Amino acid sequence: MSNSILKIENLQAKIGDKQILKGLNLELEPGKVHAIMGPNGAGKSTLSKALVGHYDVELTGGDIIYKGKNINEMEPEERALEGIFLSFQHPVEIPGVNNAYFLRTALNAKRKHEGKEALNAAEFLRLMRDHLEMLGMKSDMISRSLNEGFSGGEKKRNEILQMLILEPEVIILDEIDSGLDIDALRAVSEGINKMKDGKRSFLVITHYSRILDYIEPDYIHVLKDGKVIKTAGPELVAQLEEHGYDAIEEE
Amino acid sequence: MNLLALKNKNLQEVNALLGTKDRDILVERFCALGLPSKKSEEYRYFDVEKLLEPEYKTLNYVPKTPKTSDKVEIVDGVVVAIPKGMRVYNEACQMIDMDHFDPLYYLGHLLSPQTIKIELDGDVEVEIEHKFTQSDALINYRIVLYNQANRHATVYENFISDDIENTLVLYGYDMHLAQDSTLRVVKMQSMQDAGYGMVASHKVNVAKNANAILKSFDLGGDQALQLLKVELAEHAHVDDGHLLYLNEDSKRGTVSQIVHVGEHSTSKQEAKNILDGKSRGIFDALIRVEHSAKYTKAEQNSKAILLHEDAYMAAKPQLEIYIDELEASHGATTGQLDxxxxxxxxxxxxxxxxxxxxxxxxxxxxxxxxxxxxxxxxxxxxxxxxxxxxxxxx
Structure with a gap:
């Protein structure tokens, strides 16, 4: 994969004193959907945190190369402005921060970074309303505090709403399907599929294959004990369903 | 004038220093409480001596014929403008609290025998602008706010200053909310090298079924303290909120006493404090429920966020309760941004x-x-x- 948008080389990372990632290698191709599957404790969420510069994660070795540039030391907001987006497994509630105000601030920060004019409140609301409808979200989400009192499904839809508005280039979805009923899963998947344009890359982190029925992956990577131990096509999902992670041998 | 000269003085000496006469009851109260210092409970967290120490020039408070404006404008303690039709005049205060906890409440009254009386007649909304223009001065004045029965008024208070330095402002309200009235007072004081320090000492009487809503927004730097006593009659209510956002080496805050006197009176007191730099926030608040105040409901809460490791919050919520038939809660938290x-x-x-x-x-x-x-x-x-x-x- 020489034309990768994101290249992770021999990545080692720890949280606290515990070494979680132990020489992880992974390349994301532009326009492709990469699914990361693995047992509990394999390091899936640590990988997603490492990619967005989470304060919990300390990199102890290796490189994260995004668009040919090492981003190991880059601040979280710079990574976001450059186009890396993480949909959180458990989005945090922020009482007092209005959802629309937050998202407009984020969008205008990105537009400024790209040398574009800021959107005014009316322009932004129009944009937001179109996406809300598509995601089956109520219009009062605009005025509510960010994620405050949202159900699990509403939080995940709100993550996808942010993704649609911010139009990132590398999209990391950490357990996006957890806690979703069928309708919410369908709406969220529809939002994700809408973002597929042949250029954006997706890294779908999941325990279960359910979400992969809706978002067709191009590659499946199995993560075990802090390393990617196998990469294959979508056919690997059936094998994992049948035999579990224990049956997978390191390549 | 040197205010420290009033320290440990008796009635005759205070009368001689202030030139007061026929006001012995007030002087006695002042002498009993004593000039505040670091040892005074209510000024424990505030550096009051630093403000009392300098030699200040005193001002002449000659009433002027106010011009018409869209707000009440008070410049260096003198009313210079009022809205058309509003009754604002000077008179001796008729309702001084003889059991206030703050000695500077009495000093303020002694220094300002004529108070500015503002009658809120009708459902009005009025803005009061305090302006300070004198350096090295002691600016002292008191305001009486009288809200008529069954009326619902709102007062917005704002403070500005010229390019001054080393001035001390001693001011305060005696508010009276008549039966079944509502008075909402919103104070906004943003100070940043404002050139003055302030001690504001208030008394609020809330009559039967009346409703006082007091909100203060104290922002920026410098040194200022508000001392507030509220007395609640039967079925009276006070909703008291304080927002403090300080920086640099500012010391500001609220010292309060809310006294439930009447049955079924209710109080809600909330302080939110955001402290940056080496600032110190003060929320030293007592709710007292008297024997007469059965079925009181009182809640008190202070939350502080420290934005800097050198910032400091002095939060002291207190309940003093003399009956069993009530609902009361209080609490304080201090933390950092999540x-x-x-x-x-x-x-x-x-x-x-x-x-x-x-x-x-x-x-x-x-x-x-x-x-x-x-x-x-x-x-x-x-x-x-x-x-x-x-x-x-x-």
Missing amino acids: RKQLFYLQSRGISYTEARKMLVIAFANTLIEEVKDTRHQERIKTAFEKVFYKNHKD
Whole structure:
């Protein structure tokens, strides 16, 4: 994969004193959907945190190369402005921060970074309303505090709403399907599929294959004990369903 | 005038120093409480001696014929403008509290035998602007606010100063809310090298079924303390909220006593404090429920966020209860900005500074949004941002 948008080389990372990632290698191709599957404790969420510069994660070795540039030391907001987006497994509630105000601030920060004019409140609301409808979200989400009192499904839809508005280039979805009923899963998947344009890359982190029925992956990577131990096509999902992670041998 | 000269003086000596006569009851109260110092309980966290120490020039408070304006304008303790039709005049205060906890309440009355009386007749909304123009001066004045029965008034208070230095302002209200009335007072004081320090000592009487809503927004730097005593009659209510956002080496805050006297009286007191730099926030608040105040409901809460390791919050919520038939709660927390929330905002491309500002405003917002008038709400938010950006730059 020489034309990768994101290249992770021999990545080692720890949280606290515990070494979680132990020489992880992974390349994301532009326009492709990469699914990361693995047992509990394999390091899936640590990988997603490492990619967005989470304060919990300390990199102890290796490189994260995004668009040919090492981003190991880059601040979280710079990574976001450059186009890396993480949909959180458990989005945090922020009482007092209005959802629309937050998202407009984020969008205008990105537009400024790209040398574009800021959107005014009316322009932004129009944009937001179109996406809300598509995601089956109520219009009062605009005025509510960010994620405050949202159900699990509403939080995940709100993550996808942010993704649609911010139009990132590398999209990391950490357990996006957890806690979703069928309708919410369908709406969220529809939002994700809408973002597929042949250029954006997706890294779908999941325990279960359910979400992969809706978002067709191009590659499946199995993560075990802090390393990617196998990469294959979508056919690997059936094998994992049948035999579990224990049956997978390191390549 | 040197206020420290009043320290440990007896009635005759105080009368001689202040030139007062026929006001012995007030002088006695002042002498009994004593000139405040670091040892005084109510000034324990505030450096009052530093403000009392300098030699101040005294001013002549000659009443002027006020011009017509859209607000009440008070310049160096003298009313210079009032809205058309509003009754504002000078008279001796008829309702001085003889059991106030603050000695400077009495000193203020002794120095200002003629108070500015503002009658709120009708459902009015009035803005009071305090302006200070004199350096090295002791500016002392007191205001009587009288809200008529069954009336619902709102007062917005604002403070400005010229390019002055080393001035001390001693001012305060004696408010009276007549039966079945509502008075909403929103004070906004943004100080940053304002050139004056302030001690504001208030007394609020809330009559039967009356409703006092007192909100203060104290922003920026410098030294200022408000001391507030509220007395609640039967079925009276006070909703008291304080927002403090300090920077540099500012020391500001509230010392209060809410006294439930009548049955079924209710009080809600909330303080939100955001402290940056080496500032010190003060919330030293007592709710006292008298024997006569059965079925009282009282709640008191202080929350503080420290934005800097050198910032300090002195929070002292207290309940003093003499009956069993009541509901009361109090509490205080001090912490920092939530790291998870901060990261979430940053992960969407919002800068560290902007993310902090959003969280700080979010913390303050519940109090700011209680200001019903959006123009004043915006004014507070703008002042808030100005203070924030003084200390935080990308």
